[in-house]
Amino acid sequence: MKANQIPLPINKLPKKWYNIAPDLPDPLPPPKEPESGPSRAMFLKKTMINECLKQESSKDRWIDIPEEIRELYIQAGRPRPLYRARRLEKFLGLKNVRLYYKREDLSPTGSHKVNTALAQAFFAAEEGKTTLVTETGAGQWGSALSYAAKLMGLSCVVFWVRAVYDWKMDRRTFMRLLGATVHPSPSKKTKIGRELLTKDTKHPGSLGIAVSEGLEYASLNEGCVYSLGSVLNHVLIHQSIIGLETIEQFKLADDTPDLIVGCLGGGSNFGGIALPFAGEMLRGNLECEFLAAQSESAPNLIKGEYRYDFGDVAEQTPLLKMFTLGHQTEMKPIRADGLRYHAAAPLVSALRNREIVKAVAYPADEKVVFDAAKVFFQTEGWLIAPESAYAVRAGIDEALVADRAGAKKVILMNISGHGFLDIEAYRDKLRL
């Protein structure tokens, strides 16, 4: 029997996260203070989770996953299966190339974001905090943090860009069902929000404003900490669970990937699948290529410069060395909203700088990307998130090129999330 599903037994769930920092060819450039204004590092120290900040600058290759977090991962359905995409291979007529995909779409909130949300919620509770505060754009991160907070018995406050809050009613209900307090941003809950609402009572908001409101709220309210869902080192460390599981699954499948493809906005999903494999390569155990699938709306690894920049529009973070389009760049709206970010995570940027990570960008009309998602749905049977569709598009393109050239190649794609809450986007893009 051809079993296309490759599960990982629960007793093989990794016991440590992987931190690529000590394996990088060059030391990771540290965060820097901007030339003017207050110390951003000091501010973050007051508003963020201590354990996460410790991991942020850790030089340890392996970081223990507390037993309680492993239990939460199992509760959330980990380990997640790897699939051999035999049905897609057949549809594409591949003779030489084998395709695999990892299924983060099985997440309770629909995306890989829960991997770090659960870790952060656990550490916050350990540190005696009572409330997780964050901002959200598309709503995936807000959903994941609402979920993790509820499972750890914490409160959750989400500042959500009003322009999105107003129409994404299902995501809003989802977070509220999990007991989160969701404010459209700008809100009356903060000084900066009140000022903006005085000027314009229907201010549409922006991610920068939502970050600013969240940070202000977290810094002024008892028991609050601020949580971030991408870009930072500790987030990518938590996400390494994806790639670490997959390494074990390839052993079970008695195969080895030659190319790993993930979509990339800020880099948490790409880093999650790619960095554990990149570490194996840097330590001489594997030959492998890495490809980030981006949108031409935010091609930070392709058109960005490798320089120090803020992580947010509102300039509240320290400066991080990243491939960046500039933190105040306007980016065209796309359905794969999770890919719309001006810069790539410092850890991924460092690998890009050494040309270990390659990148490709697809047009902002997203037609070819949704076409790929439809092919994936019709062959493999899973409705995937618009963001994941970029990885599948790139995986298919690479497979066809390699196959025509007669190259034996094994390609791994990461499915970052499911598309059950994105069906309207499919209808719109494919005119169904």
Next chain:
Amino acid sequence: MKANQIPLPINKLPKKWYNIAPDLPDPLPPPKEPESGPSRAMFLKKTMINECLKQESSKDRWIDIPEEIRELYIQAGRPRPLYRARRLEKFLGLKNVRLYYKREDLSPTGSHKVNTALAQAFFAAEEGKTTLVTETGAGQWGSALSYAAKLMGLSCVVFWVRAVYDWKMDRRTFMRLLGATVHPSPSKKTKIGRELLTKDTKHPGSLGIAVSEGLEYASLNEGCVYSLGSVLNHVLIHQSIIGLETIEQFKLADDTPDLIVGCLGGGSNFGGIALPFAGEMLRGNLECEFLAAQSESAPNLIKGEYRYDFGDVAEQTPLLKMFTLGHQTEMKPIRADGLRYHAAAPLVSALRNREIVKAVAYPADEKVVFDAAKVFFQTEGWLIAPESAYAVRAGIDEALVADRAGAKKVILMNISGHGFLDIEAYRDKLRL
């Protein structure tokens, strides 16, 4: 470590379906022709899948699952995990009762319906058919059949009650993404549809009309067969995969259920989880109780009579002996639309008649049911379908009663589907 997830290894996926017919205390009353009109059995013989009709009257306890169907099951994510609901137990303060749930919500189309859809699509293809035809009400069955048809390389034609078709845009897009042709019913594709549209161009349709259109279409068009998603014996046989897996998982957990709870409309989900355990009991290997959770909108096992009745409003099926409210009974709309059916499957009805299956019905306003779903989401972390919420409500109620009485009891609930396409119902019912 407390691992609440109990997966089943792929090599333990059952190789045979279970048919309870030969284990029933009384012989199953056979289908009957009505006193007037043409032979319904002859008509079905022409329009349905031969292998399914063969299984319909099979006296074999075990029916081989073709290797190809087992591969499709694995592709669709089977075996599905069983969970020990420790987090829910803790929330409820249970001291004596242990709760478990089986996760059919991990299905690619969001419900257990794929278990029979895949089998039917495979057999139809084996018999040289090219097109699966069906009706759908809420849209779950149409989605599952669209999926199965596409995976088997068949076409799919769905007649969908127009009143639902018009507003369930996401479900419609979902089916079309899978390549199905979806007609609002009444449609211009059939004689009966055209007649109704002549009288009223905006006729809202009904399930009975959709069945009639589907049967007419299937009987007149080359290569077509009609597929049914519930009630019939062969459907319950295919669904036995749910309970058979769960029996193996309880062995792994070194535990035994005392009570099995499932929601019940027509009976395919309830039969799927309950009948394999009921078979064990009837053969003397287990002591167990069975509880069907229903809506007061369609309490067929509670207020119905055990007598011969049609399976459909349009009187196109043979007469089946069932607990029925009457095939033309009007039922109040509820959000758990999958539970709105006038009768319970003959195999389940036979067990009800011997009082082996018990039943409970919840008010049609569904408040207590959605409250239970919210508790489940906040404790276990999974957003479940409105139908599944009935099973969880009944499971919680039974657990609290038993626990207060100090009774050691192990309760198993079946989660028939996920709620990602039902968030509006949550918003409406819980005023979020």
